[in-house]
Amino acid sequence: MGLKVGIDLGSTAIKVVFVENEHLVWKKAVPTTPGQTRIADHLTAEGLWALRCTADTLESVVFTGYGKGLVNGTGKVIDEVSANSLGAFLLSGGKARTIINIGGQDVKVIRLSATGKLLDFKMNDKCAAGTGRFFELAGRILDTPVEIFGELGQAVADPVNINSTCAVFAESEIVSMMAKGIAKERIIQGLHESIARRIAGLAGGLDMEDDFYLDGGSANNQALVTAIEEELCRDVYVLPHPQFTVAYGAARSVETL
Amino acid sequence: MGLHPLRLGSGCFCVGRLSASHSPVLMCPLLKATMGLLQFQAPTQNDTMPWVVPTTCDWVVKFQELANTQPEAYFLELPHLHRGEKGQQRWLEEIYGLVRLLENQTGRKLNRKTLLSSVQIFMHAWKVFGRLIELRRKRVLAGVWFMVAANSFLLDSIEIWTERVHQMLETVATHPPAPEGNGVFLAGSPIIFPNFKLLHLIETAGMDVYGDDLCTSERIWPGAVCYEEPSYRGIMRALAERYHKACICPTFADNERRINSILNTLQQHHIRGVVYHVLKGCHPFDIESFNLEPRLKSRGYHFLKIETDYVQEDSQNILTRLEAFGRI
Ligand code: SF4
Numbered sequence: 001m002g003l004k005v006g007i008d009l010g011s012t013a014i015k016v017v018f019v020e021n022e023h024l025v026w027k028k029a030v031p032t033t034p035g036q037t038r039i040a041d042h043l044t045a046e047g048l049w050a051l052r053c054t055a056d057t058l059e060s061v062v063f064t065g066y067g068k069g070l071v072n073g074t075g076k077v078i079d080e081v082s083a084n085s086l087g088a089f090l091l092s093g094g095k096a097r098t099i100i101n102i103g104g105q106d107v108k109v110i111r112l113s114a115t116g117k118l119l120d121f122k123m124n125d126k127c128a129a130g131t132g133r134f135f136e137l138a139g140r141i142l143d144t145p146v147e148i149f150g151e152l153g154q155a156v157a158d159p160v161n162i163n164s165t166c167a168v169f170a171e172s173e174i175v176s177m178m179a180k181g182i183a184k185e186r187i188i189q190g191l192h193e194s195i196a197r198r199i200a201g202l203a204g205g206l207d208m209e210d211d212f213y214l215d216g217g218s219a220n221n222q223a224l225v226t227a228i229e230e231e232l233c234r235d236v237y238v239l240p241h242p243q244f245t246v247a248y249g250a251a252r253s254v255e256t257l
Numbered sequence: 258m259g260l261h262p263l264r265l266g267s268g269c270f271c272v273g274r275l276s277a278s279h280s281p282v283l284m285c286p287l288l289k290a291t292m293g294l295l296q297f298q299a300p301t302q303n304d305t306m307p308w309v310v311p312t313t314c315d316w317v318v319k320f321q322e323l324a325n326t327q328p329e330a331y332f333l334e335l336p337h338l339h340r341g342e343k344g345q346q347r348w349l350e351e352i353y354g355l356v357r358l359l360e361n362q363t364g365r366k367l368n369r370k371t372l373l374s375s376v377q378i379f380m381h382a383w384k385v386f387g388r389l390i391e392l393r394r395k396r397v398l399a400g401v402w403f404m405v406a407a408n409s410f411l412l413d414s415i416e417i418w419t420e421r422v423h424q425m426l427e428t429v430a431t432h433p434p435a436p437e438g439n440g441v442f443l444a445g446s447p448i449i450f451p452n453f454k455l456l457h458l459i460e461t462a463g464m465d466v467y468g469d470d471l472c473t474s475e476r477i478w479p480g481a482v483c484y485e486e487p488s489y490r491g492i493m494r495a496l497a498e499r500y501h502k503a504c505i506c507p508t509f510a511d512n513e514r515r516i517n518s519i520l521n522t523l524q525q526h527h528i529r530g531v532v533y534h535v536l537k538g539c540h541p542f543d544i545e546s547f548n549l550e551p552r553l554k555s556r557g558y559h560f561l562k563i564e565t566d567y568v569q570e571d572s573q574n575i576l577t578r579l580e581a582f583g584r585i
Contacts, residue, residue, distance in 0.1 A: 066573050081581030106574060118585050120554075123578050125564055125571060205550065 002059035005047070006251030007040050007075070008083070008244075009067030012104030012132050013217065016043040017244050018051060019251040022090065026050055027244050032104075036067045064250040066105075078253045080246055081110060081121055086256070087249025088213050089116035091239045097209040100199055100228065100236070101246070102216040104132040109203040122202045129170060130198040132217050138191055141174050142184045146218075149192070152185045153223030159189035170194070189223060196227035203232070210234060215242040258365050264411035265308065266473070267294045268449030270567035280323055283538040285316045286566040287449060292324045306362065307331040309355065313508040314541050331358055339501050340511045348501045349494060356493075369489040376482050376492060382410075382419040386478045388426055393467065394526055396434040400443075400466030401456045407474040408450040439583050440467035442523055444549070445534035445562075446542045447473040452567050455534055455575070462579035468522045470515075471534075472506060479503045507545040515545075516552055523558055530559030530582065537566045559585050 003025075008015040011032060018026040026047045030039065040063070048055060061075035064083040080103075088096045089112055099110040107130045111119040124130065139146040153159075160182055162173055170191075177187050212234050218224055219242035229236045239245055267273070267290035275293035311333040312318050321330040333351050336344035356367050389406055392398040406422050441459065443466045448455060459466060469475050480503065484495035505515035522528065531553055535543045543564070550560045561582045563575055 066577070079580035079584065080577055082584050106577070118581065120559075120585065121578075121581055123574070125574060 003048075003051070003053060003057050004059050004251040004254055005044060005061045005075075006083070006087075006247040006249065006253075007043070007061065007063050007065075007071075008080070008247035008250060009036050009040070009063060009065035009071065010104050010246075011066045012136070013243070014039055014043065014065075014067070015244050015247040016040070016047060017247040017251055018047045019248065022252070024241065024244065024248055027241060027247070029243055032067070036070045037072050040071055060251075060254040062250040062253055064246055076254065078250050081108060081123075082118060083249035083253060084108065084215070084246045085110055085112055085118045085249065086116065086253055087245040087247070088112075088215055088239065089249075090252055091245060091248060092211070092213055092237070095211045095237075096213045098203070098206075098212045100203070100212065100214045102130070102132060102195075102199075102214070102218040104217070107131055107199060107202060109199065109206055109208075111206055111208065120206055122206055124198075124202060130195040134170070134195070135191075135218060137171060138174060138188075141171060142178070142187065144184060144188070146221075149188050150221035150223045153189035153192050153221075154226070156185050156189035156223075158186060159193055160186050162187075162190045162194040189227075192221070192224045192227040193231070195224065196231035199228055200231045208232075208234075212236045214238050215245040217243045219243075258359055258363055258367055258371065260306070260359060260363065261414050262309075262411055265291050265295070266447065266449050267291045268452035268567070269294065270452065270569075272297050273567055276324075281538075284323075285314075285446075285538045286536050287447060287539075288316050288320055290567065292320070295324055295326050307358065309333055311335045313506060314539070316538070331355070335508070336501075337508060337510050339504070339509050345498065345502055349497045352493060352497045369487070369492065372489065372492050372496075373487060376484075376496070378415055378419075380481055382415050383478055383481055385419050385422050385426065386410075389422060390468075390475060392426065392429060396436075396438070396440075396465070396467070397432055398429055399435065399460070400469075401453060401460060403466070404448065404453065404456055404469075404474055405450065407477060408448075410477055435465070439464040440526075440528050441465070441582075442467065442519065442528045442531045443469040443471060443474075443534065444519060444531050445471070445546070446536035446539040447471050448534065449473050454567075454569065454572060455532070455563060455565070458572060458576050458579055459532060462576060462583050464579065464583050466532075467526055467528050470505070470519055470522070476505070479505075507541040516549060519549070520553070520556065523553075530561065530585070532579070532582070533560060533562045535562060535564040537564055 004019040006017045013029045014032055015029045017024055028043055063071055063075050063077045064080045068077045084099060084101050088099045097112050101108040106124050108121055108123045110121040113119050135146045160177060162170055174187055214225055214236050219238045225236050225238060266287050269290050272293035273286055273290035275296050276289050280289050280292060307328050308330045310317060310330040312335045333355060336347045338344045360366055393403040410418055441464050448471055479499060482495050482499045484491045505512060505518055533546050546562050553560045561578060565571055
């Protein structure tokens, strides 16, 4: 069998997928640490071992993400916006027209054509507000794992209003709210709403079209999804493995590269 | 009059840091760097000569107050409506005022002959610049090298600049053109050496700049000065018109020609998209982007706005956007 490997070397996590025909047959994510080539090699070997395959079954390896230029290897490279577009389009069965990606240090809103062609996109500049890193920061201040943010935020009826769009100011806003004794659930839901507003602002300049898909590590946070739906007044769908969409797109990109 | 203008704008991040403690955080980085440069090293040519400051944007107007350097600035009051007779007349008066100032400073008189010979010198430079543009459009000269040559204008005497660029072109013209690639048009806030970050990133993303409308590059040369009568007054009027009425800087209020000029270049040279550079704090170009983006997109051109300053830390983020832009 021919295996296509996609490796997304993101700023906070490295994600690897193995694809056989069009099926995602193995995936793994590890936190980003120095030594991208070594980690990529190691994860590829691990995937082969898990699938009981040998290296000669590898049909292709494609790198994407911020670290793609740091790996020494024979694989191809693709930019992350294109990989994201392709991955979400294919995994949604050709339905995705607008993708919202919340990555480790950026947020993207991507517009696709009916054939999956990248039409336009918007991406935040260097400010970390609304990104995965922002969630991590908030998690640390609130002493709460980000994985349960969704669960905690969902039940809240009166979230606080977090005004800052700057990650640093938002951090001090959170600290002062905690000092006033405001429940962390209300702060968390306030964060979700502030991120949803930021995404809506980013998407504002784009000629958006249904269907909307959210991906990236934060997409499993249902409270965030609801906040985005409210802000955009549209249904937002989440793909089964949202953290791996970009790596999947990279793996499948060999069919078009 | 035997004088030579020097451009003071700086693109150096390091000197910009020198002025950081006594300038607004969101100040235009170009002027911040210029301020730092003036602290670090006073203008070299002649310390007694005035700075001539056309009142373009608010940052420029307040620059002297912030920089607090000697000699004092001489403000050329720029009428921001430049299509009408009133604005043009006022501008002409400003130019006459500048002549009086320079005559007082030097003790020399500007006359028709010296004015004509200066116009001729600039005509030669303009021809060389036209050839520079042509070679870039033909992909013989990479965008980044074009920018180096354009940026060196007003750093030395105009005759030396013309001669050196001419020599360079003689050599470069024999080179084969680069293969047809992914050409973009660069618009927006000025890019000044050594801050070529955006140009390098555009090249790293597999694209090249085939044309631009930066005031430190292609827009330095709006075209030849055309006078109807070669009298002193006739040449003065033509000069004033050339650098005011014909100028398409976004600080003007009546500036429809600017968008048309960008559209013309895109169409004529089959360029598919515009990378729009906004220096953080540069309001005129930022404001303009909101008008330009829908106008370009409605005609099928791609548009990518990059808001940045002189730091390197956002390079990866910008590169990600440029790479995707190159694939649209
Ligand atoms: S127009 Fe923009 S780049 Fe030029 S001086 Fe003003 S703020 Fe700076």
